[in-house]
Amino acid sequence: GAVVSQHPSRVICKSGTSVKIECRSLDFQATTMFWYRQFPKKSLMLMATSNEGSKATYEQGVEKDKFLINHASLTLSTLTVTSAHPEDSSFYICSAREEYSNQPQHFGDGTRLSIL
Amino acid sequence: DAKTTQPTSMDCAEGRAANLPCNHSTISGNEYVYWYRQIHSQGPQYIIHGLKNNETNEMASLIITEDRKSSTLILPHATLRDTAVYYCIVRDDKIIFGKGTRLHILP
Numbered sequence: 001g002a003v004v005s006q007h008p009s010r011v012i013c014k015s016g017t018s019v020k021i022e023c024r025s026l027d028f029q030a031t032t033m034f035w036y037r038q039f040p041k042k043s044l045m046l047m048a049t050s051n052e053g054s055k056a057t058y059e060q061g062v063e064k065d066k067f068l069i070n071h072a073s074l075t076l077s078t079l080t081v082t083s084a085h086p087e088d089s090s091f092y093i094c095s096a097r098e099e100y101s102n103q104p105q106h107f108g109d110g111t112r113l114s115i116l
Numbered sequence: 117d118a119k120t121t122q123p124t125s126m127d128c129a130e131g132r133a134a135n136l137p138c139n140h141s142t143i144s145g146n147e148y149v150y151w152y153r154q155i156h157s158q159g160p161q162y163i164i165h166g167l168k169n170n171e172t173n174e175m176a177s178l179i180i181t182e183d184r185k186s187s188t189l190i191l192p193h194a195t196l197r198d199t200a201v202y203y204c205i206v207r208d209d210k211i212i213f214g215k216g217t218r219l220h221i222l223p
Contacts, residue, residue, distance in 0.1 A: 006159070034210060043203075044160070044213040093159045095211070102148050102167075105211055107159035 003027055004096050006108025014116055015086060021079045021111045023094030029074035030096035034105065035067070038091040050077040084115045119143065119206040125218040134191040136217050138204030141185040149180060150207055151189045153200040154216070160203065163189065194221045 003026040011019050023033055031052050036044040048058045048069055056069035066088075068080040077096075081088050093110040097103060121139040128134040140149060150165040164171055164178045166187075171178045177190040191198055203216040 004159075036213075043201075043215050044154075046210060046212060049210055091157075095160075102165075104150055104162045104165055105207075106162060107152075109159045110157070112157075 004094065004106045004108045006094050006111055008111060009109060010112045010114075012114045012116065013084065015084065017084055017115075019081045019084055019113060021081075021092055021094070021113075023077045023079070023096065023108055025075045025096040025106075028096075028098045030077075030098065031074060033071060033077040033094060033096045035069060035077075035079050036093045036095070038093060038110075044093060047079075081113065084113070086115045089113055089115045119212075120204045120214055122202070122204050122214065122217045124215065125220065127220045127222055128191075128194045129222050130196060131193055134189075134194040134198065134219060134221070136189040136191075136202050136204075136219065137186065138188070139186045140204070140206045143184050143206050147206050147208070149178070149184075149187050150205040150211070151176070151178065152203045152205065153198075153219075154203070155197075155200045160213075163202075194219075196221050196223060 005024045007022045033050040035047045037047050038044045046059050047062045048056045050056045050069045050071040052071045058064045071077040091110050095105045095107040097105045148165050148167050151163040152160040154160045164176050166178045180187045199221045201216040201218050205211050
């Protein structure tokens, strides 16, 4: 079945560091990828939609300068948390959708980011 | 906002069928119903999806009412590993998650 790989699975770093998270679709081409954020005991919150070759579309309240998204190829999207602070600590999850609109989105296993 | 309504939590005995309901009364004609689940500290796992016909795969069955305003996910023989939060999604161009149903499988 379709597989989405997310890397790294866990990051611990100091405040002020920028952190990059990669999301790859391993066996299909994804023109659209999505980035979510999840706080403990809460549901996933959509942050942005990443479109290959164009700018990402951010949800209301998500700072585009804080969360940089690049979707340079049909199999790779990256999320960079710039100048991370403790309040950015969270579980970040990406997903990718196959080309045809009724195909399901497949999710990565998430990245747990801890900012000290 | 999520377009679906699900019970907050449910219990099911191990080995029995787990039936998880979902209301999606505002679904439009070309929108599919998707079910995902999230086991603790993992990314959501796709289970099944359908448009109007009932569907079955190796994980579950999906029963959609004739008016498409509600559906039921059936896990035929629940095991402890099925303990998770189950999300019923009516997808537009992107998935917006509601609160889902927290399913507890009881030994």
